[in-house]
Amino acid sequence: MLVSPGLFGKINGYDVVHINSEFADQQSDHDPSVSKFNFTPQPKTTNYQFTNLPKLGTASNGQDILLGGFSGLYFQGIAANGNLKFITHTDRGPNGEPTGNNRPFLLPNFQPEVVNLELNRSSGEISITKRTGLFRQDGTTPLTGLPNLQAAARGTAYTDEQGVDLNNNNLPNDTLGADLEGIVVAENGDMWMVDEYRPAIYVLIAMENYSNALSP
Numbered sequence: 001m002l003v004s005p006g007l008f009g010k011i012n013g014y015d016v017v018h019i020n021s022e023f024a025d026q027q028s029d030h031d032p033s034v035s036k037f038n039f040t041p042q043p044k045t046t047n048y049q050f051t052n053l054p055k056l057g058t059a060s061n062g063q064d065i066l067l068g069g070f071s072g073l074y075f076q077g078i079a080a081n082g083n084l085k086f087i088t089h090t091d092r093g094p095n096g097e098p099t100g101n102n103r104p105f106l107l108p109n110f111q112p113e114v115v116n117l118e119l120n121r122s123s124g125e126i127s128i129t130k131r132t133g134l135f136r137q138d139g140t141t142p143l144t145g146l147p148n149l150q151a152a153a154r155g156t157a158y159t160d161e162q163g164v165d166l167n168n169n170n171l172p173n174d175t176l177g178a179d180l181e182g183i184v185v186a187e188n189g190d191m192w193m194v195d196e197y198r199p200a201i202y203v204l205i206a207m208e209n210y211s212n213a214l215s216p
Contacts (some may be wrong), residue, residue, distance in 0.1 A: 048119060050126045056094070059106040060166050065094050070115070072183040072193065083118040089193060090115070092145030092179035099168075101154040103147070103161040108171050111142040112178050114191060114204060134204060136176055148177035149198045160197060178202055 053066040069091050076085035093110030095103055116130035134143040147160030150173060154162055163171035179196040186192065189206030 048124050048126055054128070057107045057110070059094075063106070065106060067115070069094065071181050074183050074185055076185065079118055083120050086117045086119065087183060087185060087191070088115050088117060089113065089180050089183055090145075091181065091196075092177070095145075096166075098161055101161050102164045102168065104164050104166055104168070105146065105171060106166065108144075108146065108163070108165055109142075110145050112145055112180055114183070132204070134178065134202070143176055143178050144174045145179060146171055146174040146177040147197065148173055148175050 050068075053068055056065045056067045058064050067090075070088040071091040072089050074087045076087060079085050090110075090112050092105075093112070094106040096106065098104070112134045114132040114134065115128060116132075118127050118129055119125075120127070135141060136143060146163045149160050152159045160173075163173075165171060177197060178193075180193045180202065181196045182194045184192050191204040191206070193202045193204070194200075195202060
């Protein structure tokens with residue numbers, strides 16, 4: 001089949017085509033006919049820059065740390081104003097490159113949180129509509145992003161790094177320390193998040209605002 005060189009630039013466009021046939025009951029070689037072609041548009045991506053992030057805290061060296069490090073994203077649908085709604089979350093918090101098995105945490109008291117976002121596709125603006133800090137099941141003790149699993153010697157399988165502050169002081173383990181890496185929202189509003197430290201799932205109970213960790 002012969003078509004015009006620019007046909008692929010037409011979506012739902014008409015073109016004169018020439019069909020090369022080898023059968024007696026079909027059009028002869030290169031008989032022209034007019035046909036309509038429907039090519040599904042190819043998907044494309046658009047990058048949106050998240051600006052004006054709020055301050056998360058100040059490290060002991062005086063460095064201001066902005067909210068960020070988001071590591072999961074869930075699409076909630078379209079808001080009444082036409083914006084796209086998303087839910088994301090932080091991971092284990094701001095940290096630096098390790099020295100041996102020591103991992104420096106810039107904000108040792110960092111509390112993981114769930115963040116609700118809206119994207120205005122016309123202006124490209126991303127706005128935060130809600131921030132929810134994660135707590136233990138008692139509803140008052142904040143979760144942290146500190147290491148939690150120490151099954152064997154440091155640096156071996158199934159064993160976390162040693163958390164340290166910026167002065168290289170050891171930080172205590174947190175048995176519910178969370179390094180969250182993905183989120184989905186159930187029909188009842190509960191949020192299920194997976195952990196990278198260990199095989200665990202954290203559940204944020206929608207009506208109670210506390211987290212429960214499920215781990216084998």
